[in-house]
Amino acid sequence: MRYELLGPLRVSHDGRGYSLSAPKMEMTLATLLVGAGRVTTKEQIIEELWGSGPPRRASAAVHVYLSQLRKFLTAAGDDSGRAVTTKPSGYLLRLDGAGYDVDDFRAAMREGRLLQQSGRYEAALDAFGRALSLVRGTVLDGTPEGPLLTRFTTWVEEERLACLELSVEASTALGRHREVISLLNTLTAQYPLRESFYRQLMLVLYRSERQAEALQVYRSAQRVLRSELGLEPCRSLRRLHQAILTSDRLLDLPVAS
Structure with a gap:
């Protein structure tokens, strides 16, 4: 059952x-x-x-x-x-x-995080993929209105987005920058206030020798955040922007020894 x-x-x-x-x-x-x-x-x-x-x-x-x-x-x-x-x-x-798919999702996320922390990015990607495959849509087709199910629905969405972020991190660590550009373009459009997706998109564009586009992503993020929240991009996004402007070698993908 x-x-x-x-x-x-x-x-x-x-x-x-x-x-x-x-x-x-x-x-x-x-x-x-x-x-x-x-x-x-x-x-x-x-x-x-x-x-x-x-x-x-x-x-x-x-x-x-x-x-x-x-x-x-x-x-x-x-x-x-x-x-x-x-x-x-x-x-x-x-x-x-x-x-119970919720238990399976939690287990896959936990496994993926541990694998990622130990540098086993390929295996981590597999675990995150299993977690994402379990999320079939919104809970109860988006009908919950009570506090308990509403909190649960919010948790599911937040964990799904976190799983996507971790998957992109694993792909980036493996040097698969071009593979995630399309996904990140979609995610920044769908979640324009989630700065982590802008940061990831800027980094993979830069590492794909598309520095001008990476800088344009920052300008887009800045415009959206100012318009919607009256805020400047977060510190990590501003630092990444400056690093891209100066072609900071720390942004280069580390070479395995």
């Missing part, structure tokens, strides 16, 4: 997929998955489903959703019928050996 929450919610077993058609049940399962292995209170579920204006019989509705959810999980492969258990303070979803 496997749960997938890094995109539209999916449950699968023996190659067969199962989905919930009722949005409230889907959000209930997502809320329990975010807190997998910990007790999720009934109040948390109610807040996720209805915000600050729950219906008068919200507690009864949650009880019905949990009952239906247990039946759904049993049909989807929970042979024990105990994937979701009731506790005095709320409800507990146990993975008990079930696959």
Whole structure:
């Protein structure tokens, strides 16, 4: 049995997929998955489903959703019928050996960071690629409005962008500058306030003997940040700009001894 929450919610077993058609049940399962292995209170579920204006019989509705959810999980492969258990303070979803894409994503990111720190960039790229492949889109198709699922959705997006940054760093360390220029052009357009992507794009352009374009990227970043935030580029971006202007040899890719 496997749960997938890094995109539209999916449950699968023996190659067969199962989905919930009722949005409230889907959000209930997502809320329990975010807190997998910990007790999720009934109040948390109610807040996720209805915000600050729950219906008068919200507690009864949650009880019905949990009952239906247990039946759904049993049909989807929970042979024990105990994937979701009731506790005095709320409800507990146990993975008990079930696959979970969020755990797999965290593990791949952790592995990639350790490999990168030890200079094993090729293996790190493979780990980051596995992590990125698990993110299929926005959580629950972008419908969450409650605080817990909203925070989780924000975390997923931030970790996905961090994974992209780390992948580019690994490719850059391997000298694959031209391979990431197109990706970074797309990322700076999609995330114009994320200065790290400008920095990476400037560096790979410079190392690809495109110094003028690297300087143009800085001017674009400066213009956007001034217009949107009233701020100058961060210190590291300004330092990189100055280093490119002077063709600082420290920007050259280190040669392995």
